[in-house]
Structure formats: C-alpha cells, structure tokens
Amino acid sequence: MANLRYSQTADFDNVKAIIVLGTGFKNNKPTPVLASRLDKSASIANKNPQTLLILTGGVGFNKTVSEASVMRAYLLDKYRLKNPMALESKSISTELNLKNSQMILANANIQLNEPIVIVTSDFHTLRALAIAKKQGFGDVMTAGAVTPVYIRYNNWLREYFAFVSGWVLGEY
Template identity: 55%
Template sequence: MPDFYKRLISTLTGLLLIADSMWLLAHDKIHLGILLPMLIGIILILYTLFFPYIQQWQQKSKFCNNLYKMMWAGFWAWLASVIIFFGFIASNINNENNQRTTKAILVLGSGIENDQPSPTLQKRLDAAAEYAQHHPDALIIMTGGLGFQEKFTEAEVMWNYIKTNYPEIYNPIALEAQSTSTELNLRNSKTILKQHQIQLSDPITIVTSDFHSIRARAIAQHQGYSNVINISAETPLYIRYNAWLREYFAFLSGWLLNEY
C-alpha cells in the first residue's frame, strides 16, 4: 500500500476513534472500552505525524526493521482476536424459551445515572419485565450495591424503575444491594434464594446484556448454579462496541482470576 494511503487511513481511523471516545467521556462514560480506543487513536495520529522519522528509524538496521514488523504483527494479531471475540458474542446472543419454567429471575446491575438506570441497565430491566410477565410467580432479585457518590443503590433504583414503568408486574421482588461485581451479584444472591427455598439446582434465569451473558453464565456455573437460563438484553448502539471491547478484557481477567 502506498505511504499516502497508509497515512490517510491512519489519520481517519485515529480521528474517528478519538471522536468516539471524547463523545462518550463527555456523557460521563468512562471505562477501558472507551479509553483504549482513544489511546489507539492518538498513537495512529502520532504515527501519521512522525511517519518520515519512523521510516528512517525502521531502515536504520535489520533489528529495527524486524522490531517494527513485529509490533505491527502483534497489533494485527490482537485486533483479529478482538474481532473473533466480537463474533463469539454475536453468535451466542440468545433469549431462551420464555415458556420454560423458572423459579427466580436475577437482574444484574449496570450502573445508574442521576438516580436513574443507565441506558444499558434500562435495556436489562425492560427485558426482565417482559420475561417476568410470562412467569408471574418467579422471584425477581435486583442486584447492585452503592456506587461512588450515589445516594441510592443500584438495586433500589432498579426496583423503583420496575414499579414505576411496569405496575402490572406482581412478582415478589428482593433486593441484593451489597455487591459491586458480577461475581458478588451471584454469590450474594445465594442467600436470598435460600431464604425463598430456591435451590441452585432449580431453573434460575439471569438477565443481563448481550455481551455479558456468556461470562455471567460461566461465573454462575462456577458458583454452583446448575440450571441457568439466559436472557440477553440488547446493548444500546452508541456504546455497544465499546462495551464489547471492555468485556474482552473482563473475560480475560475473569479467566485469570479463576472466576469460571
């Protein structure tokens, strides 16, 4: 590929990644799936600006040339692994049969904004509400503790959203308001399930976002949930692929920490 097109593609890609990250940061979204694209975008812009000097360094010696090629090969290999992971998520998005009996519906938290569910969490709650209408006797457990500088726990905000927007739902609702991670969501919910005479071998539904379903199921099964039903909520488009990228690293982290 001619150098002009390399620099043009690098510039446009870098600007797009930076603009995406800046827009999300301006809306108080911040996590690795947002910061990493910004970092990559900055590196691509710097690559374009210093392209002549990089070429001179590359041609300085065989070692520099090989190192340059290895760095690009490593980047493309990593990018390929991300694309494969995205495909893995997309192929595993499913909502299992609504008619299948369930004893409990665990709704996993996903942040609140101005004492309201975040758009991602709203999607989860809407999916849970729709599902609960098919299972009016199932226990609903709202999970999520108190965030930094928040007045209400996620579980409380989730409960209020359901009561306000879905008054037709009469399922018993319990709040697990101590957890700050998926692992704790599921671990702390065990106590509530036991209080309601629900066994981990009973059919238990986990409602979470599409990108999160695979890892949530794996963590649940690792903790002894042996009859898990997955309900996947769509991730809002404006943050979908940033969330999927964050999940890429969360999935690796969970594996390293033996969460599943």
C-alpha cells in the same frame, strides 16, 4: 451435570427466579444499558408472575441509594410488576451479585439446581454464565438484553478484556 443456556428469544416459562445484574444508574434513573436489562426482565416476569425477581447492585461511589433500589423503582413505575422482589444491594461485581443472590434464593427455598434466569446485557452473557457455573448454579439460563448501538462496540471490547481477566484471576 449443569444445564447452562443462553437465549435472547426463549420464553423462559416456569422459572423459579430471575436475577437481574446491575450495570449503573445516573440521577437515580437507570442508564440505557440497565434499562434494557430491566425491560428484558419485565417481559420474562410478566410471563412468570409468581417468580421471584432479584435485583442486584450496591451503593456505588458518590451514590446515596443502591442500584437495586433504583431498579425496583423503575420496574414498579414502568411495568407495575406484581412479582415478589428482593434487593441484593451489597455487591459491586457480577461475581458478588450472584454469590450474594444465593442467600436470597435459599431464604426463598429456591435451590441452585432449579430453573433460574440471569438477565444481563448481550455482551455479558458468556461471562455471567461462566461465573454462575463456577458458583454451583445447576439449571441457569442467561437472557441477553440488547445493548444500544452507540455503546455496543466499546462494551464488547471492554467485556473481552474482562473475560480474559476473570479467567486469569479464577472467577470461572
């Protein structure tokens, strides 16, 4: 039986990996939504200094660097994290973020049934959890980063349609 959980406040102690889902960057800097996800992941990583951080996001349209590399630079510059980091820099969707992260987990000898945290935005946790469950993650938790107020309602509305679309297309 899969152990799937969501929390904004859990301590997330003794996790084996933290997967941070990308969402966009501009001028090689995280957008406010991505920065919120990275800040959330840093607070979890600081409590778990040996835990592998997997940063996800490929090279988007009109970009020259991967989102994962921008995320790494932000975390190192702002938080000076010592955690091991792996870049999943080929994906452009949540489904691919999680699918491609599985190879990184396997290479680090981390099984899908071990405690793994997926860090995403508060509006995105339900869909991320559903996709992870379908892909075979067995002990996964989502940590929801707070979405800035000025874009919160647009993102919640967009996510509603993405959730329905994902269900219709069989993502979960």
